[in-house]
Amino acid sequence: MRGAALMTAAMVTFTINDTFTKVLSEALPLWQLIFLRGLGVTVCLLILARAMGQLTYRLPRRDWFYMWLRAAAEIGGAYFFITALFNMPIANVSAIMQVLPLSVALAGALFLREPLGWKRLLAILIGFGGVMLIVRPGGADFTSYSVYALLAVACVTLRDLVVRKLSRAVPSLMVSVVAAVGVTVFAGAASLTETWQPLAGWDVFHLAGATVFVIFGYVFSVTAMRVGDIGFVAPFRYTSLLTALILGVLVFGEFPTVPTLMGAGIVVATGLFTLFRERRLNLLRPVVPSRIR
Template sequence: MALSIAVSPAIGETMSPLSENTRGAALMMGSMAAFTFNDACMKALSDEVPFFQALFLRGCGTVLLLLVATRLMGALRFRLPRRDWALIATRTLAEICAAYFFITALFNAPLANVTAIIQAVPLAVTLAGALFLGEVVGWRRWGAILIGFGGVMMIVRPGTEGFTIFSVYALVAVACVTLRDLATRRLSGAVPSLTVALSAAVGVTLFAGTGAAIGGEWVALGPRPALQLAGATVFVIGGYLFSVMAMRVGEVAVVAPFRYTALVWALLLGAVVFGDWPSGWTLAGAAVVVATGIYTFYRERRLARAAGPAPLRIR
């Protein structure tokens, strides 16, 4: 999510910038670990539970937990401007498409490969911001974007034996997440983060429930799939909450690069749990994507400092 907020002065009064950024980095690493464990749980379900059933059941748990959170925090708000509701609807549709393509790729391709491709999202958001929102991007960041997408091509390797349709699905997921983030950037500061997250969760759950009803594929859950689904639900909620907390505590340009630690977890879980180890081309491509992404964050930080203080953005 990307919702503009102001930082509470009380935080700055009680904590040095270094400690804020350190906490933000730790929270972002925790968020990426939670998201990757969620992905691993969902992938483990693919052998026993149909796609739509797994997505629907996880969605039900996610919606329930988000309703509790919004109720406790008083963050559920329906009286919003029509423009914001249009953006929320666009974001929800993008989230539905992203969930479908990403999880389909996850069910059928190695965890580390799919995770490596999805790391191109920050580069894609920078590119789309320049093309569609009129954001200024200098030649250095244009170069980083081009090199970064070259790294994506090293991972996907179209035309080779390792290329599959599910690599394309992961790329489509990148496009959908980019649209989601662009829509979220345009939301006004009056829209609570949890309201946005709940809308997306409800949309994905309704989509998955419709698919499960039409497809008619349902299986009884044994203890292990039930535990995996419960784990996926808890991890995905933890990932969202840690991510929001991270972006509220630290500077975006300092904290955001730590999202790439998801790739480390994906490599470990892919090797230990699923017995998959990516090829040298995939590892090299992932390194290029991560390096260019970090450079892009670095350039954005320098430009932000030159432009003066600005509100933080929750991603």
């Protein structure tokens, strides 16, 4: 239950960070925003990793390659997600991102040869149908930014698949530190192509809010996966959608359409089914004791 509470807190704080970020879209260029937020995130993650003894540089080249590949996927995900967030209702973007457990399961089966039964495959296809209800290609609300949200899903899926290739010797916070450094450095270089804007009083407050809440999101999510059973904790990720719906109405006056709500419901239902099936299959698999080295 403590893991579930921490995962809920992580999703709420991540979504509040998204809200602050969306508010800043009217004041700051994209890469300047990502760079300034990334500075604070990187410093805090370095301090946290050092305090927890997870800051290490003696890792195999193979792990470094996968960590930097993951960082590249993180850069693409940040660009596409924040661009979509700047130009779409926050609830719509959040609803599309809820398809991640489905896309990761499908990509794992296609590229990593992970087992995928027909029931989960059917749930994934239905879930993608729910995404189409949200995006509605050819509809009046469909824009290029809807495609950006889907590309963000693709980048984050790659990011999550790469993690599975890392050895157990790599600390989880070290992976986050490398990603934060990669995103910040790339954003800093890309921001040189933009005209930097001065920060007004409220802009500083919103930027600080985005930085603080994304840091808390990292801390809560890492702690949740450490203290709670993954199969039990993972479904609580969907609280981010409820938070996005509430904040979209209260902060931006964005009321989701009926098709969007229907699509979001389908995505969440199929995602929960997929997580339930994966948990059940893991419980049925025999436990093979690992060799002591």
